[in-house]
Amino acid sequence: MKSKAHRKIPPNLQCGLDLVGEVLYGKWKIRLLWFINQGHKRPSELHKKIPDASRRVLTMQLNELLDHELITKTVFPEVPPRVEYELTPFGQTLIPVIRAIGEWGDEHEARLRGLIEHPNRYEDV
Amino acid sequence: MKSKAHRKIPPNLQCGLDLVGEVLYGKWKIRLLWFINQGHKRPSELHKKIPDASRRVLTMQLNELLDHELITKTVFPEVPPRVEYELTPFGQTLIPVIRAIGEWGDEHEARLRGLIEHPNRYEDV
């Protein structure tokens, strides 16, 4: 439980960008969708792909993706439990968009690395 | 000042998506870039377009966009001051990506609104 239901500051949802923000704004969501699409379905696999995030947050963000019907969750009745997430058809429609984002990052990798590691607002380049 | 320089938890920057996250992750950044591209250059105009954000955050996020060389800032020596932001050529390369995001949101507007307003993880639809 505890999606983003009881926020004291409610969001405004005017344009498409606002709406996307609601379902995609979350530090790891885009990467989760991406890796799930690549076939990394299990929580443990996803955690290996995104080691910077704690298991807890990943679980929570996966739950939000579930809420928003971007992924499905299958729990196999085994012990220890096995869980698999998959993209819904709706979630799949996001893949081209995410691919575009990732490609932009790849194209500008060197520059981005430089900017992130040496931010300088007051100097020319 | 005070970009994201002194974070206690440093980010990992492996793939393109990680890099994009660093420069685009911020509640209003994408919308700021979008509206600047649409010709809304002044801080006050941008605030009108994004009334949910406080003036303070917008300024801060604009500063980060400056740090990352996605926009430029021109201060006209007038009183009261006039300021204009514009996309750099680098920032312009992001516009097609942002457009793709926004279009996805527009295409699925109705569904997204429903999901956001009535999240139900445990019920079928």
Place this chain on the structure above:
DNA sequence: TCCCTATGGGATAAATTTCTCCCATATTGT
């Protein structure tokens, strides 16, 4: 003289997100 203008940023509080630690599950292997 005082207020209005548009903008930036300091200080501090509030809200939100994330981290860390810990417990629970049921079966297989030591």
Place this chain on the structure above:
DNA sequence: ACAATATGGGAGAAATTTATCCCATAGGGA
């Protein structure tokens, strides 16, 4: 008997983001 397994989630602390309030600027108008 007990550890190990993969997963989920509660609780409270820590980190980060955002909101609020307030001050400063310098010229024009009431």
